[in-house]
Amino acid sequence: xxxxxxxxxxxxxxxxxxxxxxxxxxxxxxxxxxxxxxxxxxxxxxxxxxxxxxxxxxxxxxxxxxxxxxxxxxxxxxxxxxxxxxxxxxxxxxxxxxxxxxxxxxxxxxxxxxxxxxxxxxxxxxxxxxxxxxxxxxxxxxxxxxxxxxxxxxxxxxxxxxxxxxxxxxxxxxxxxxxxxxx
Numbered sequence: 001x002x003x004x005x006x007x008x009x010x011x012x013x014x015x016x017x018x019x020x021x022x023x024x025x026x027x028x029x030x031x032x033x034x035x036x037x038x039x040x041x042x043x044x045x046x047x048x049x050x051x052x053x054x055x056x057x058x059x060x061x062x063x064x065x066x067x068x069x070x071x072x073x074x075x076x077x078x079x080x081x082x083x084x085x086x087x088x089x090x091x092x093x094x095x096x097x098x099x100x101x102x103x104x105x106x107x108x109x110x111x112x113x114x115x116x117x118x119x120x121x122x123x124x125x126x127x128x129x130x131x132x133x134x135x136x137x138x139x140x141x142x143x144x145x146x147x148x149x150x151x152x153x154x155x156x157x158x159x160x161x162x163x164x165x166x167x168x169x170x171x172x173x174x175x176x177x178x179x180x181x182x183x
Contacts, residue, residue, distance in 0.1 A: 006119075006148035007077050011046050013115040014108070023107060041086040041137060042100070044108060050078040050123070050143050061149065070152040076121075076145040082128060083108055086137025101127075101138035112144075119147040 008029065015027050027044045049055060056078040061071035085100035087093070105125075112120060121144060128139040 005077075006146050007046075007048060007079055010112065010116050010120075010146055014111040017111040017115060018107070021107075025104065025107075041084075041088055042104060043084050044104070045082045047080045047082070048077070050080060054078055056145055056148075058150070071149045072152050073150045075148040075150055077148040078123075078143060078145050081108065081142045081144070082139060083142070084137055084139045088136070097136070097138045101140050105140045105142070108142075116146060121145050 011027070011029050018025055018027070025042050025044055027046070029046045029048075031047060056076045059074050059076065061074055083101065083104050085097075085104040087096040087100045089096075122142055123145060124141075124143045126141050128141040
């Protein structure tokens with residue numbers, strides 16, 4: 001059985017929900033700059049960590065006894081999500097760009113809520129790209145945490161290299177773009 005971490009699992013579930021609902025929104029997961037991840041008028045980029053690169057807070061284990069593995073602690077794992085949307089037909093209309101970004105945010109929030117209700121918390125939500133000049137589209141940045149248990153034993157010892165030299169640089173900066181298309 002492979003190790004499944006809470007944040008990539010949530011990413012996969014949200015992407016699957018977008019696909020099932022026919023929302024054609026490219027999503028990516030990784031540390032490269034959001035503009036380097038994927039291009040397009042609408043996109044969502046998940047970056048592990050908060051704006052300062054923090055992993056998150058570690059607290060006491062939650063719900064002991066509900067999992068056959070013994071939870072040692074609970075990581076409130078931080079993630080930054082950049083959502084960009086644009087209405088290309090109404091490029092100069094700032095209200096239309098606002099509505100495109102808010103519609104994308106609402107769809108993202110709904111998907112996260114339905115997949116992780118009670119296990120996530122939004123710590124900040126801001127309009128990104130503070131310049132007040134004319135622009136095409138709008139961007140919202142959300143920082144949230146998701147509960148991620150830390151167990152006393154691994155379920156797949158092969159998933160973590162025991163020798164630091166075994167970790168390839170490409171593996172440490174791996175990005176998995178995911179394009180969601182309507183069916």
